[in-house]
Amino acid sequence: MSKAKDLQEYIHKRRFNETPEPIGKQIKSNHDPIFVVQEHHASHLHWDFRLEIEGVLRSWAIPKGPSTDPADRRLAVLTEDHPMEYATFQGTIPVGNYGAGTVKIWDSGTYKNMKPDPIDKCFDNGDIIVNLLGKKLKGSFALIKTKLNTKNSWIFLKMKNDL
């Protein structure tokens, strides 16, 4: 099992005496793993897709937002791990702070890993298929790391057939 990244990058980017965002920590949960999508009106509007993996929220910024059309391949840029507490965060990050702007929960729910490997291994391999049980996002979605030089580039897409 791979080791989850720690939350140092998340913590270093934020001033918790100014931002309402949670400090948080790594939490081992015993519930079904969760996902959340947060609509983030920052300097550039984007949607943050987060998957619970090994007690943190692995996170991707999707500039165009998730699509439920299998024909749409959406760029998803891997960003820093967020604490589990972030899954319920909504609010306004003040001007002058990292990610300044409003955050709204766009969708949330639980997910099932559809690959034979554990989800942390799939993450390390850059090859994830999950079944999302959300209100807007339902069914099988893939997150695939691209082979481009830009090492944080992944593609998010709906699978044609649900696994």
Ligand code: MN
């Ligand atoms: Mn964001």
